[in-house]
Amino acid sequence: MATDVNNRLIWLNGQVMNVNDAKINVLSPTAQFGLNVFEGIRCYWNKEQQQLYAFRLPEHYRRLERSARLLQLSCPYTIDQMASAMADVVKANEYKEDIAVRQTLFADGFGSWTTRMEVGMFIAPIPKRHTSAEYNKAGLRCCVSSWQRINDNSLSPRIKCGANYINSRMAQLEALRNGYDTTIFLNHQGKVAEGPGSCLFLVRDGILVTPLITDSVLESITRDTVLRMAKDMGIPTEERSVDRTELYLCEEAFLCGSAMGLTPITAIDGYEIPPQSENSLTYRLAYQYDRIVRGQDAAYTHWLTPIW
Ligand SMILES: Cc1ncc(COP(=O)(O)O)c(C=O)c1O
The missing domain is CATH 3.20.10.10 (D-amino Acid Aminotransferase, subunit A, domain 2)
Structure with a gap:
């Protein structure tokens, strides 16, 4: 049974946890200046094959790396690590339906808007049953x-x-x-x-x-x-x-x-x-x-x- 959306699991800096327990520093550059780069990834469920497919995943991670590079944020993860963390948290939620995944690299810590270090990552999947x-x-x-x-x-x-x-x-x-x-x-x-x-x-x-x-x-x-x-x-x-x-x-x-x-x-x-x-x-x-x-x-x- 997939997790209730308000208690879904997200991946934050290497750990899978309840979304309500995932905290960041209010003084971090991401909180103060929107200093983060992200991808919105879609995964689609194929009922016949009983398989969930992430669409053009390497292309998303390559763009994420390029966004980080332009903002001079040092990405602490390889593309393989980002992909396997994403799969881990989707599986932890037992999602077998269409989902959207927000994968974000963010400037953490007490630095200012010029910071390049202390880059964190979160991965937040959510079912996509409704559209706005x-x-x-x-x-x-x-x-x-x-x-x-x-x-x-x-x-x-x-x-x-x-x-x-x-x-x-x-x-x-x-x-x-x-x-x-x-x-x-x-x-x-x-x-x-x-x-x-x-x-x-x-x-x-x-x-x-x-x-x-x-x-x-x-x-x-x-x-x-x-x-x-x-x-x-x-x-x-x-x-x-x-x-x-x-x-x-x-x-x-x-x-x-x-x-x-x-x-x-x-x-x-x-x-x-x-x-x-x-x-x-x-x-x-x-x-x-x-x-x-x-x-x-x-x-x-x-x-x-x-x-x-
Ligand atoms: C401003 C803007 N343009 C275009 C797109 C479409 O990009 P993609 O097809 O990579 O999702 C997005 C979606 O993230 C966007 O925010």
Whole structure:
């Protein structure tokens, strides 16, 4: 029997413990300045195979290492150690269902925001039975944010660190206040960037288009997955800068990320996107993504790490 969510087990600095017993120093740089880097990893349950698959795990850990490197935090664990700690805590919870795992390296101790040492790690898995409004599979009504996306010369979106999500918070809360489900950022050059916790794709004249990775976008694993799936499915793709008005003219659009998978957009700033059929690229890609992450397509099993 899997653990009750409020008493689930988490891994903290080498030990598996009840989430309520996992404590950190309130004076630590992570608590005071959001000095942490993290990954949101998804594991999908395959009922027939009675197996839980972590999706593109090494890619997540490589990005975690790169985020730590850019912030000059010394990561005390190898990729193998991070992966085996993750499997240990998922097994300790006896999870045999879809889960999300937050794996965070954080600046611990009494240092200030310049500290490089005393890096701790926690790993917190949670069942993913429900999705929030932002991830509504029925489709998202979006706005273009009045908040600009952070950029590489101020706070790099390439670094997946806690502090970056203040920018996302401002934009997402503004969108909700104004009656939208979520929002799309423009970057400092006025080009389309990404969502607050997701990357953006749109379809124009049958071509699947996504903003450049250098247009203030996280180096998203799902973005990369969609581009690779599209190529394998014979769908033409373009990575290029995208203008705001293209959002209003597109035939299809969706947001994607580990947390939300592929989620269609139904309107942007009140410009309606035509209802999608089962032949739409969004539908076909979302369907294929779900098969791949659950281990139902043998051509992509190299992206899966079995937990059990
Ligand atoms: C700002 C932002 N962009 C994109 C993504 C999607 O990244 P990934 O596909 O690696 O989950 C996320 C999710 O973490 C995000 O926070």
